[in-house]
Amino acid sequence: MEDHAIIDLYFARADNAIAETADKYGRYCHTIAYNITQDTLDSEECVNDTYLRAWNAMPPTRPNSLSAFLGRIVRNLSLDRVRRKQAEKRAAEHMEGIREELWDCLPAESDTAKVADDLVLADIINRFLASLPEVTRNIFLRRYWYFSSVKELAADYHMSESKIKMMMMRARESLRAELEKEGFTP
Amino acid sequence: MKRIDRLLDAIGMADDAYIDAASPQNKPAAPRRIWTRWAATAACIMLISALGLTVLPRLAGVVGSDGAAAECAPNEEQTPARVPEVEDSGDTDDGRHRFQIDTDGNPLADQYGNADIYPPDDGPITPDSGESVDNLWQDTREYRDVDVQTAELGIVWSWEDLTPAERYTSFTLGTGTYCTRAREIDAAYIGAHRGNTFAVGYENHDASQERLAECAVYDIRGIGGDRFAAIRIVGDDRYYLFMRDEYDPPATFGEAIALYSMDTYLPLTRFYIVDDDGEEVGTHSLKNADSTALWELLSDAADAPFAEHRFHDGAAAMFTVTSPAYGIENRSFAVYADGYVQTNAFDYGYAYFIGEEAACAVIEYAVTRARPAKEERVPTLVGTVTDILPASDGGYTVCVDDSILMQDPSDGIVFSVDMSAPKLSRWLKHNLISVGDTVIITYDGVVDEETYTIDGAQTVEPAILTVDGDILIPE
Numbered sequence: 001m002e003d004h005a006i007i008d009l010y011f012a013r014a015d016n017a018i019a020e021t022a023d024k025y026g027r028y029c030h031t032i033a034y035n036i037t038q039d040t041l042d043s044e045e046c047v048n049d050t051y052l053r054a055w056n057a058m059p060p061t062r063p064n065s066l067s068a069f070l071g072r073i074v075r076n077l078s079l080d081r082v083r084r085k086q087a088e089k090r091a092a093e094h095m096e097g098i099r100e101e102l103w104d105c106l107p108a109e110s111d112t113a114k115v116a117d118d119l120v121l122a123d124i125i126n127r128f129l130a131s132l133p134e135v136t137r138n139i140f141l142r143r144y145w146y147f148s149s150v151k152e153l154a155a156d157y158h159m160s161e162s163k164i165k166m167m168m169m170r171a172r173e174s175l176r177a178e179l180e181k182e183g184f185t186p
Numbered sequence: 187m188k189r190i191d192r193l194l195d196a197i198g199m200a201d202d203a204y205i206d207a208a209s210p211q212n213k214p215a216a217p218r219r220i221w222t223r224w225a226a227t228a229a230c231i232m233l234i235s236a237l238g239l240t241v242l243p244r245l246a247g248v249v250g251s252d253g254a255a256a257e258c259a260p261n262e263e264q265t266p267a268r269v270p271e272v273e274d275s276g277d278t279d280d281g282r283h284r285f286q287i288d289t290d291g292n293p294l295a296d297q298y299g300n301a302d303i304y305p306p307d308d309g310p311i312t313p314d315s316g317e318s319v320d321n322l323w324q325d326t327r328e329y330r331d332v333d334v335q336t337a338e339l340g341i342v343w344s345w346e347d348l349t350p351a352e353r354y355t356s357f358t359l360g361t362g363t364y365c366t367r368a369r370e371i372d373a374a375y376i377g378a379h380r381g382n383t384f385a386v387g388y389e390n391h392d393a394s395q396e397r398l399a400e401c402a403v404y405d406i407r408g409i410g411g412d413r414f415a416a417i418r419i420v421g422d423d424r425y426y427l428f429m430r431d432e433y434d435p436p437a438t439f440g441e442a443i444a445l446y447s448m449d450t451y452l453p454l455t456r457f458y459i460v461d462d463d464g465e466e467v468g469t470h471s472l473k474n475a476d477s478t479a480l481w482e483l484l485s486d487a488a489d490a491p492f493a494e495h496r497f498h499d500g501a502a503a504m505f506t507v508t509s510p511a512y513g514i515e516n517r518s519f520a521v522y523a524d525g526y527v528q529t530n531a532f533d534y535g536y537a538y539f540i541g542e543e544a545a546c547a548v549i550e551y552a553v554t555r556a557r558p559a560k561e562e563r564v565p566t567l568v569g570t571v572t573d574i575l576p577a578s579d580g581g582y583t584v585c586v587d588d589s590i591l592m593q594d595p596s597d598g599i600v601f602s603v604d605m606s607a608p609k610l611s612r613w614l615k616h617n618l619i620s621v622g623d624t625v626i627i628t629y630d631g632v633v634d635e636e637t638y639t640i641d642g643a644q645t646v647e648p649a650i651l652t653v654d655g656d657i658l659i660p661e
Contacts, residue, residue, distance in 0.1 A: 102193055
């Protein structure tokens with residue numbers, strides 16, 4: 001079913017809206033959730049919560065991209081879940097690795113808070129993404145938006161893992177430079 | 187909120203279009219490789235590669251031993267080595283075989299027209315015979331994943347232990363100073379007599395211990411401009427190669443080709459492709475006739491101006507070049523898709539801008555004519571010294587068991603290596619190699635199949651083998 005038809009089902013409050021969503025995007029959402037939580041049960045709960053959030057958001061929201069819309073919801077829900085677990089000292093090791101990779105991109109919390117709000121930061125991120133070559137941008141987002149493993153990326157992009165790591169290291173350095181240029185200096 | 191969470195949330199607000207484009211649901215297209223520009227030839231390469239799978243694991247044969255060297259017995263403390271399966275009789279004209287393996291157990295032979303000595307005369311380059319690949323030997327042994335390094339010993343040999351090619355490092359003739367290439371050059375390359383002078387060497391690298399040798403200086407046939415020279419020391423009938431130690435690149439590519447007879451002395455018969463992403467894609471070989479054709483294409487860009495040496499990371503055909511006339515092995519001659527050619531054949535980097543069209547024509551031709559080949563490495567034997575036997579000529583034969591490299595030690599072979607050459611025997615003379623040591627021996631790639639004798643050893647050094655970072659100690 002086409003995305004616009006699925007969205008129409010939500011607007012019509014049709015019973016099968018969620019079923020159609022799950023049929024088309026269930027695996028996609030589960031992949032994102034599992035990449036972040038590394039836990040099947042948590043992933044299922046996040047995906048189910050995503051459907052509920054989508055049901056509550058549409059209407060009035062009519063997303064331009066249903067996949068990005070759903071992906072963003074499940075990503076946020078999954079991150080929130082991991083953060084709760086981290087607060088309980090039970091963070092997923094997988095996420096810790098990704099967090100460590102990005103750690104040096106931003107200065108200390110206190111400085112950040114003084115300089116920009118989240119929207120400014122998001123704008124910087126989007127400009128940074130726009131500046132990247134397409135393949136690098138896609139891999140960057142696969143890594144830090146979808147939280148795919150380096151191994152998966154290497155397989156999908158027909159590159160060595162070391163090359164993926166090298167690309168990401170350069171991208172992070174570039175992001176760090178961009179952030180510093182915008183006033184996020186450590 | 188922690189700063190890292192703030193950043194993750196900010197990344198989460200990436201544009202929908204970017205998110206969709208990166209979605210795991212959208213299978214990424216295969217990385218763009220150089221031959222997307224030559225799509226028609228890519229299919230050819232794939233076909234050749236597929237065919238090559240059945241050919242390349244085999245080994246070509248030419249020369250072997252007459253069995254004069256002492257025979258080595260299998261190390262009795264180890265599982266007896268076995269004779270590998272022979273798939274084919276592999277008889278050559280003289281009934282002997284070439285047997286090449288590297289430390290990974292990969293075959294090394296290039297059966298596609300890489301002559302050991304490129305014809306130095308003015309005649310045409312000897313075309314590849316297109317010889318059959320039937321006379322081949324297959325090494326079926328399974329090798330361990332072992333890392334081999336030479337032990338760093340920093341030996342300063344005494345004057346008596348140096349070979350003549352090592353002793354004399356420079357000479358001056360007229361206004362030119364020449365530095366040694368530390369190797370002999372075949373008499374076939376020797377041109378006109380240029381004059382006489384004294385070659386200079388220093389004992390123990392000590393400037394106060396200068397040694398002089400009267401010598402005759404000769405041109406290298408086909409090479410102009412006094413760029414190279416050979417000397418023959420009084421009392422020694424061999425020739426030693428020297429090169430003028432100056433950075434003096436010709437102004438145009440055409441001048442360089444003519445001056446160095448590059449089209450004769452620099453065979454473009456082996457290359458690999460570097461794609462747009464800097465990835466190396468395969469190793470390929472070409473026939474000598476293809477090399478001729480490539481040089482004709484390159485000669486069309488004779489007016490190409492010299493360009494400053496620069497490092498590239500773009501798509502290219504990277505030719506691996508070996509030239510006895512220049513005294514080089516496995517140097518680089520690169521043709522970049524952005525229009526540059528660059529070589530380090532003369533030690534300094536020489537680059538010329540031949541233009542994108544000419545460069546792509548060369549690359550396209552090479553890709554079209556390519557045959558798959560194994561990565562070229564110096565033929566190497568690595569193993570444990572099990573015995574040192576005196577030979578009848580006063581030299582030595584060393585027995586080397588390569589069981590340590592085998593997944594199954596019983597697959598190991600004990601090789602007899604002739605060590606009578608001075609640069610080899612000096613290691614034994616000074617007890618720098620003893621029974622039980624691990625050694626790495628480079629040789630000419632020729633092994634007698636029946637006795638596993640290696641006559642053409644060229645270097646020997648103690649080696650250190652490691653597996654996953656741990657030093658491997660022979661049992």
